[in-house]
Amino acid sequence: xxxxxxxxxxxxxxxxxxxxxxxxxxxxxxxxxxxxxxxxxxxxxxxxxxxxxxxxxxxxxxxxxxxxxxxxxxxxxxxxxxxxxxxxxxxxxxxxxxxxxxxxxxxxxxxxxxxxxxxxxxxxxxxxxxxxxxxxxxxxxxxxxxxxxxxxxxxxxxxxxxxxxxxxxxxxxxxxxxxxxxxxxxxxxxxxxxxxxxxxxxxxxxxxxxxxxxxxxxxxxxxxxxxxxxxxxxxxxxxxxxxxxxxxxxxxxxxxxxxxxxxxxxxxxxxxxxxxxxxxxxxxxxxxxxxx
Amino acid sequence: xxxxxxxxxxxxxxxxxxxxxxxxxxxxxxxxxxxxxxxxxxxxxxxxxxxxxxxxxxxxxxxxxxxxxxxxxxxxxxxxxxxxxxxxxxxxxxxxxxxxxxxxxxxxxxxxxxxxxxxxxxxxxxxxxxxxxxxxxxxxxxxxxxxxxxxxxxxxxxxxxxxxxxxxxxxxxxxxxxxxxxxxxxxxxxxxxxxxxxxxxxxxxxxxxxxxxxxxxxxxxxxxxxxxxxxxxxxxxxxxxxxx
Numbered sequence: 001x002x003x004x005x006x007x008x009x010x011x012x013x014x015x016x017x018x019x020x021x022x023x024x025x026x027x028x029x030x031x032x033x034x035x036x037x038x039x040x041x042x043x044x045x046x047x048x049x050x051x052x053x054x055x056x057x058x059x060x061x062x063x064x065x066x067x068x069x070x071x072x073x074x075x076x077x078x079x080x081x082x083x084x085x086x087x088x089x090x091x092x093x094x095x096x097x098x099x100x101x102x103x104x105x106x107x108x109x110x111x112x113x114x115x116x117x118x119x120x121x122x123x124x125x126x127x128x129x130x131x132x133x134x135x136x137x138x139x140x141x142x143x144x145x146x147x148x149x150x151x152x153x154x155x156x157x158x159x160x161x162x163x164x165x166x167x168x169x170x171x172x173x174x175x176x177x178x179x180x181x182x183x184x185x186x187x188x189x190x191x192x193x194x195x196x197x198x199x200x201x202x203x204x205x206x207x208x209x210x211x212x213x214x215x216x217x218x219x220x221x222x223x224x225x226x227x228x229x230x231x232x233x234x235x236x237x238x239x240x241x242x243x244x245x246x247x248x249x250x251x252x253x254x255x256x257x258x259x260x261x262x263x264x265x266x267x268x269x270x271x272x273x274x275x276x277x278x279x280x281x282x283x284x285x286x287x288x289x290x291x292x
Numbered sequence: 293x294x295x296x297x298x299x300x301x302x303x304x305x306x307x308x309x310x311x312x313x314x315x316x317x318x319x320x321x322x323x324x325x326x327x328x329x330x331x332x333x334x335x336x337x338x339x340x341x342x343x344x345x346x347x348x349x350x351x352x353x354x355x356x357x358x359x360x361x362x363x364x365x366x367x368x369x370x371x372x373x374x375x376x377x378x379x380x381x382x383x384x385x386x387x388x389x390x391x392x393x394x395x396x397x398x399x400x401x402x403x404x405x406x407x408x409x410x411x412x413x414x415x416x417x418x419x420x421x422x423x424x425x426x427x428x429x430x431x432x433x434x435x436x437x438x439x440x441x442x443x444x445x446x447x448x449x450x451x452x453x454x455x456x457x458x459x460x461x462x463x464x465x466x467x468x469x470x471x472x473x474x475x476x477x478x479x480x481x482x483x484x485x486x487x488x489x490x491x492x493x494x495x496x497x498x499x500x501x502x503x504x505x506x507x508x509x510x511x512x513x514x515x516x517x518x519x520x521x522x523x524x525x526x527x528x529x530x531x532x533x534x535x536x
Contacts, residue, residue, distance in 0.1 A: 011493075012493060013497075014493075016498045017503060017532060094499075105463050106462075110459070113366050113367065115509075115510055117507075117509040121459075121506060186526070187505075188529060189527060189530065192523060192526070197520075
């Protein structure tokens, strides 16, 4: 009651404005981050070496004398993203059709009009809801295991049975993010130009292309990880290499196309299997790699 | 001309809340299509020839009064501006505008809503010095570009299509909706209205106002007068978020 009396005698709260702005702001950062994230993860398509190079660069390996990088840098990045993710979810949930009645009205309206932008928003609601869970799992894993490595990622996907989660997450993120960025432009009137209706059409087209582009990269990357994960099933936990060989590695990777690389690795594995039936040392893999 | 002589099938929502025991239902009527027929003409034909109890609103038949808005095959639009020839299969489903009080059949009470909206946004020029106007003096001239801009927004006919096309408004009945935002944008452009951004914030600075808009863009896509709803709501949002 006290609050009510005080509020009634005051100016309207500025909070709704701040919250709306914060929702858009966190969404913008997360949306753009996910685009960059997808491009970086997509480096696996060009081979484990490229991915490893990207991962080490993200760990700021170029700043360390040993070349090992600082996983703590990834930890902090994940921590910031996780925080933004939670804030964005908290703000986004305010807009959900939270009661059965609201949900029924929304479905009814969508059925009546078959209006694309209303449907797009509903897709955002559904994908957003799914990401509460799928996104949290991924972010928590990255927070507790900030050491990024192609084999560890591949093992996680196959031997850790994470591929269904990543598939769901991939579809959700790419739909939610691109629709969200398009809606942000509409919401705040960005890039409207002289003819707002025409720029809206252009932006919608760009949005669709971006969704297809990033989904394609994501699915390809996931497939490559699945292949690596299956091949690496018997050596779970083994890392790609230590950083000393990374430079050499990247050079080798650049020289050999992906197929040959996998072949070379397989041959290496066969040889290894002949000599040592148990797990091999990462340094051995590196040596062979260097030779080929 | 064979195209023009086809038989149109109208599926029309019928329900009279005043009549005891009446239940909502869809009734089918067949109408012979005429050259240049609009849905408004067809409805009059049905009422004259087949069912005098059919209720629907119209005044001007020219898309100016905004009375005949209804949902035509899923799209909120003006019946008088919708040609029957645009429906290739000759099937036309008519519903009353959702989100308004139903008077009966296709007739809804948009007037009650619009009146409340006008009062809520205080749809008049606010000027504390209005009492001290010197009537001997000529009114200050308005820049023609500003006048044009205001006129563009004032083309709204209050038909209610934007309200019915807005899922946000339907889920949250207190939401101001596009017609109100258009009016606010119109007054905030008007140099004669002395209201400050802070004053406008008091009207629309919450989740029932501009921050409740989720940019579903139904208003933009279904406005029969092609008013720039998206641009204006974005303009108000940018303006309101900066209010200290």
